[in-house]
Structures are given as structure tokens and as C-alpha cells.
Amino acid sequence: MSSLYPDEMAEIYDAMYQSFIDYKNEYIFYNTLLQKYHPENILEIGSGTGNLARHFIENHQNYTGLDYSKSMIAISKKRNPNGSFIHGDMRDFNLEQKTDAIIITSRSTSYLISNNDINDTFKSLYNNLNPNGIVIFDFIDANRFIPYLKENDTIIHAAKYKEVNYIRKSNWEVSSQDNFTLEWTAKYYRNEVDDHQIIANDYATVRVFTLNEMQLFLYLNNFEILETIDRKTYAYDTYVIVAQKKS
Incomplete structure (x- = not known):
């Protein structure tokens, strides 16, 4: 997997993306999708500097953030002292307790370079989800x-x-x-x-991925697609997929 952002970039990333992205609207978008499935706990992969996390925490949801950058996690913890944040790699992580829902935000899937990266990630998602758990993620449309x-x-x-x-x-x-x-x-x-x-x-x-590619990766890793959303972000045409872990 390609590195997300060098540690020295964390503060610059934090400053720029608070201007690029309306995190309140971002929270409303993801939370509206999540609440269709009534998850008791939520993991965000690619939680970055904790701007989206803040809204989950303020709304007293059982939220955990996971990120590849220790510097970004440090900013997250300072911004959200009551939050739960862990350092980890989406391709290979193990939660102490499985979760009901996982969201991968900010097009973090872009850093899964090889097919092995993608399959390893979906395997990790599957293994860390409760039965019938939900995964929601976005990707740039090639x-x-x-x-x-x-x-x-x-x-x-x-x-x-x-x-x-x-x-x-x-x-x-x-x-x-x-x-x-x-x-x-x-x-x-x-x-x-x-x-x-x-x-x-x-x-x-x-x-970047085609929609057909991502649909096939999910199928091969025992996920059923529930919803596909064509979504424009600040700089990219993306798709958001909601998928469910098969038994």
C-alpha cells in the first residue's frame, strides 16, 4: 500500500481539508446511510485528523477511528480527547471486539495499489465485522x-x-x-x-477504480452490495458503495 501522507504533512492536510470539506455535511451523509442499519458501534478507517470523528463523538455514538498516520492520530486525540483512536493498516488489523459497521472515508481506497492490497483489506473488513455487518466506502471513478x-x-x-x-x-x-x-x-x-x-x-x-472492478472485488470477498451512490466530492467524481457481510 502506498503511504497516505508523510507525517510532516499532517498539519497542512488538516488545515486544507477543513476548508475543502464541510465535515458537518459529510457526517450527515455517512450517518444517514449508517442509521438505516442501526449499528451499535462504528469504525472509521482513514479517520485522519479527526474532523469527521468529532461529529460522531459529539452525538454520543460508539465510534473508533483508525488511521495509518501516527501524526494524524495525535492531532485527532488532541482535537477529540474523549475519542477512541488506534493506529493501524486497513489491510491487516484486528479489533478487540468486532464492530457492526465500518466506513472508509476520504477516498482512502486510492492507496490500495495492488489487487492483493484490495483483497487483504476486504478480508480484514470481513473478519472485523459482526454477522450482517455493513461496510461503506468511496472510491474515485477511473x-x-x-x-x-x-x-x-x-x-x-x-x-x-x-x-x-x-x-x-x-x-x-x-x-x-x-x-x-x-x-x-x-x-x-x-x-x-x-x-x-x-x-x-x-x-x-x-x-482509481471502475465500478465493475469494485463490484467484483466485493463479490469475491463475500460481500453483498446493497446500495451504490454516484457522488461528486470537492475534486473527484466518486462512487460510494454500501455492502453487507454475507454469512
Whole structure:
């Protein structure tokens, strides 16, 4: 699995994404889906710096956050001192007690590069869910995102947080050989784009998926798809899938 964000990126990520994403609306979206199945406990994978977690905790839900970045977990714990957060890898984790529902948020599935990564993740989800447990996750739609990248060499996103303007300039190189993988490079700036004043660089290999691919991975790993939602996020066309663990 490709690393999500380097530890030194945690604070920059936290600042920018609080501007990119309306976490209250994000909570309403996921919680509305979850409450159809009345889970007593919820695990969020890719909990990041705890912005979405805050809403689950404030609403007194039995919530646990899991993330690959120790630096992001540290921010989460500071932001949510009453919350439960654990460090872990979605491909191989073991909860002390199984859970009723797992959500994978913020397109964290993009960092599952190989088919083994994906199958290992779904196996871990299956093993950590109670009978008939629910998994909800999003992924970037390859059929729309790759053509968009072909037409846009550089993608710029701007965000303002605590009176500071942040800018991210991204470039993507599409691989024609490896499972719709992309080499993503990003430069981060404060206040204006000036290549002499870059505050951080980020590099990652990520993967995007077709809907048919993801449907097949779920089928092979003993999940039944209950709902598929076509959802536009701040920068990507995504699908959200709700699936249930088969007995």
C-alpha cells in the first residue's frame, strides 16, 4: 500500500481539508446511510485528523477511528480527547471486539495499489465485522477521472484556514500498465504560488477504480452490495458503495 501522507504533512492536510470539506455535511451523509442499519458501534478507517470523528463523538455514538498516520492520530486525540483512536493498516488489523459497521472515508481506497492490497483489506473488513455487518466506502471513478487528467496537466486547489491561504498544485502521470495507477506529485504553498517558497512536497502512487472492478472485488470477498451512490466530492467524481457481510 502506498503511504497516505508523510507525517510532516499532517498539519497542512488538516488545515486544507477543513476548508475543502464541510465535515458537518459529510457526517450527515455517512450517518444517514449508517442509521438505516442501526449499528451499535462504528469504525472509521482513514479517520485522519479527526474532523469527521468529532461529529460522531459529539452525538454520543460508539465510534473508533483508525488511521495509518501516527501524526494524524495525535492531532485527532488532541482535537477529540474523549475519542477512541488506534493506529493501524486497513489491510491487516484486528479489533478487540468486532464492530457492526465500518466506513472508509476520504477516498482512502486510492492507496490500495495492488489487487492483493484490495483483497487483504476486504478480508480484514470481513473478519472485523459482526454477522450482517455493513461496510461503506468511496472510491474515485477511473472512467471520469482519467479523461479529466488527460485534459488538465496541472490541477490547482486553494483553501483558506485561520486566515491563511493554502494552495496545492498537483500533477498526475497515468500508468497504462498497472491497474489504473497514477503517480501524484503535489506542491504546497502559503498565500501564493511561488516555486521559491514551497512549504511542502508530496508524492504518492494512487489507484482509481471502475465500478465493475469494485463490484467484483466485493463479490469475491463475500460481500453483498446493497446500495451504490454516484457522488461528486470537492475534486473527484466518486462512487460510494454500501455492502453487507454475507454469512
